Amino acid sequence: MKFGIIAKTHKKEFAGKLREAVAWLQNRDCQVVIERGTADSFGLKCPVADRESLPREADILIVFGGDGTILSVARLMRDATTPLLAVNLGSLGFLTEVTLEELYPALERIIGGEHRVNRRGMLKVEVRKNGKAPEYHHVLNDAVINKGALARIIAMDTFVDDNFVAQFLADGLIISTPTGSTAYSLSAGGPILFPSIESTVITPICPHTLTNRPVVVPAESRIQVVLRSGDDVMLTLDGQIGLPLREGDAVVCTRSEYNINLIIPGEKSFFDVLRKKLKWGER
Secondary structure, three states: OEEEEEEOOOOHHHHHHHHHHHHHHHOOOOEEEEEHHHHHHHOOOOOEEOOOOHHHOOOEEEEEEOHHHHHHHHHHHOOOOOOEEEEEOOOOOOOOOEOHHHHHHHHHHHHOOOOEEEEEEEEEEEEEOOOOOOEEEEEOOEEEEEEOOOOOOEEEEEEEOOEEEEEEEEOEEEEEOOHHHHOHHHHOOOOOOOOOOOEEEEEEEOOOOOOOOOEEEEOOOOEEEEEEEOOOEEEEEOOOEEEEEOOOOEEEEEEEEEEEEEEEOOOOOHHHHHHHHHOOOOO
């Protein structure tokens, strides 16, 4: 079995544990290939691969970091179906639900073929600007239209499958996958969606009209948002890519043809993760 490894490179204190993990895999006759930037940052002497090609060279991809690291890797996957084991080096981590203490039992189960794979859908985001060719991105969590810190409220005409929904007057709008429902959308009052539900949620941010509430639509819906008024407006993709928007620009979200496959090592359920991360039932 061939394992690829990508790690959050500025976690320098993690170097020793990463070397231990590489040695553990090699001692079990597993091949290990390291993402080039990770190998350089941690001084690892192993076969290396470029970040873009690594998902296609490994049987299993181990990602050490936080949810942000997983989101950046998800955008690299495209048509690669390599399962990802997400190991949490951060604090919250809805996607990186395996802890360092759980790493080696998880790897034992993977080597023994006792793991499960959870497929997560992605959004295809098309950005249309006047006079320019459309720009396409694929996101795992969300596409967010948001006003700047000192900007006024913005107006967004929103359509689902060419049906006019409303003109949202708000600080912004979040279009998220079920995976992204526990991210910014949750903070803005959106619902928690079970990851396997094929749907998309539209969540207004601080709407001027109090009756504007989050809307859940089928995953195959075509969601179009046209910016009608607003200054200093940004489209943010998975919280990591920012694109400026002007009046008349449109953002179109549809189901992506790509998915990512997250490894679930044991019997942990989605509700186990929610209780742990959101402290449900605690006082």
